[in-house]
Amino acid sequence: MTGVSTFRELQSEATEWRRYLHENPELDYRLENTANFVAEKLASFGINHIETGIADTGIVALIHGEGGEGPTIGLRADMDALPILEASGKAWSSKNQGIMHACGHDGHTAMLLGAAKYLASHRDFRGAVALIFQPAEEVELPSGALRMVQEGIMDRFGISQVYGMHIQPGIDIGKFGICPGAIMGSQDDFDIIIKGKGGHAAHPHHTVDPVTIAAHVILGLQAVVSRKTDPLDSLVISVTKLKAAQAYNIIPDHVEIAGTVRTLGASLQAFAEREIPMVAKGIASAFGAEIEFKYLRSVPATYNYAEQTKLAVAAAQSLVGPAAVDDAVKVSMGAEDFSYMLEARPGAFILVGNGPTAECHNPAFDFDDQALPYGMGYWVKLVETILGR
Ligand SMILES: [Zn+2]
Numbered sequence: 448m449t450g451v452s453t454f455r456e457l458q459s460e461a462t463e464w465r466r467y468l469h470e471n472p473e474l475d476y477r478l479e480n481t482a483n484f485v486a487e488k489l490a491s492f493g494i495n496h497i498e499t500g501i502a503d504t505g506i507v508a509l510i511h512g513e514g515g516e517g518p519t520i521g522l523r524a525d526m527d528a529l530p531i532l533e534a535s536g537k538a539w540s541s542k543n544q545g546i547m548h549a550c551g552h553d554g555h556t557a558m559l560l561g562a563a564k565y566l567a568s569h570r571d572f573r574g575a576v577a578l579i580f581q582p583a584e585e586v587e588l589p590s591g592a593l594r595m596v597q598e599g600i601m602d603r604f605g606i607s608q609v610y611g612m613h614i615q616p617g618i619d620i621g622k623f624g625i626c627p628g629a630i631m632g633s634q635d636d637f638d639i640i641i642k643g644k645g646g647h648a649a650h651p652h653h654t655v656d657p658v659t660i661a662a663h664v665i666l667g668l669q670a671v672v673s674r675k676t677d678p679l680d681s682l683v684i685s686v687t688k689l690k691a692a693q694a695y696n697i698i699p700d701h702v703e704i705a706g707t708v709r710t711l712g713a714s715l716q717a718f719a720e721r722e723i724p725m726v727a728k729g730i731a732s733a734f735g736a737e738i739e740f741k742y743l744r745s746v747p748a749t750y751n752y753a754e755q756t757k758l759a760v761a762a763a764q765s766l767v768g769p770a771a772v773d774d775a776v777k778v779s780m781g782a783e784d785f786s787y788m789l790e791a792r793p794g795a796f797i798l799v800g801n802g803p804t805a806e807c808h809n810p811a812f813d814f815d816d817q818a819l820p821y822g823m824g825y826w827v828k829l830v831e832t833i834l835g836r
């Protein structure tokens with residue numbers, strides 16, 4: 448049986464990969480260097496079924512077990528970085544100015560590569576493992592997971608279950624968190640344009656001031672959550688953009704408001720899509736203005752299947768013991784586009800501890816290389832749990 452010590456042997460090599468990826472971050476679908484690096488490594492492990500160029504720079508590689516017939520399970524890592532100027536101060540900081548791995552996807556990629564190296568030389572399992580290296584997790588629609596699903600990877604590679612993992616600051620190194628049902632929120636975005644009547648700032652009574660109306664609308668939207676939503680339900684409405692004129696003495700003719708909606712399920716998405724324009728329109732019309740409204744359904748909630756969650760818990764427990772696996776972890780309202788793969792196939796998404804580091808998407812964030820053996824070990828344990836003979 449394999450334990451964490453097995454994966455410590457791979458740690459120094461995986462650390463080199465991880466730091467190379469961290470120094471050379473790339474954005475969205477433009478992951479040419481990253482994808483080449485991954486494909487070369489996979490080939491060097493003796494994996495010969497590698498398909499590149501899926502959703503531009505995505506990769507799926509198959510490792511066939513030598514233990515007989517069985518299903519194919521998908522293991523997914525995302526590879527893209529963020530448009531953030533790095534401030535981690537690390538020796539391996541980004542060489543690409545204004546781009547950094549601030550969400551740990553460098554670590555995710557290195558962990559799946561480490562598991563690939565191990566599995567390619569330990570094929571004593573049934574069926575096959577599909578290694579899914581995905582671009583563009585961090586982008587607006589269509590994101591990388593959706594495009595890989597649309598390009599048919601589940602059918603083409605015969606994937607019957609699919610699993611994902613994300614590093615989590617605040618969970619100790621060597622610990623895991625997971626729960627059945629929703630584990631990450633949905634993400635929808637909205638735009639509101641308040642159309643008033645501009646004029647001189649000294650004569651507000653000759654205008655329909657969209658700035659004042661915007662202030663009322665923003666507060667009104669907060670009341671949708673506090674006064675119109677069941678307190679036991681989870682809904683976040685955040686206004687994140689506000690754009691008006693640029694002068695001291697002009698009341699503009701319109702103001703643009705934009706924001707994001709996070710929920711844990713489709714019924715609350717529909718509720719928000721209905722309520723936000725109703726409140727904005729009602730308030731605007733009370734002051735004599737009109738609105739334009741757009742609602743963009745983006746990423747659905749990440750929903751863990753009960754049976755596959757049990758398998759993921761069993762795999763993590765066999766690596767680190769039951770006490771180090773929280774199987775009722777608190778749900779995050781952050782969104783994760785792995786949800787599209789879980790819409791296509793049953794599976795589960797697990798959080799792996801990154802220790803007390805800065806939050807993801809913070810310029811000071813860095814993946815902790817001490818987490819590498821646990822991520823690599825979890826993938827291998829999952830294969831042994833589901834496809835073991
Ligand atoms: Zn992120």
Ligand SMILES: [Zn+2]
Nearest residue numbers: 550552584613
């Ligand atoms: Zn991420």
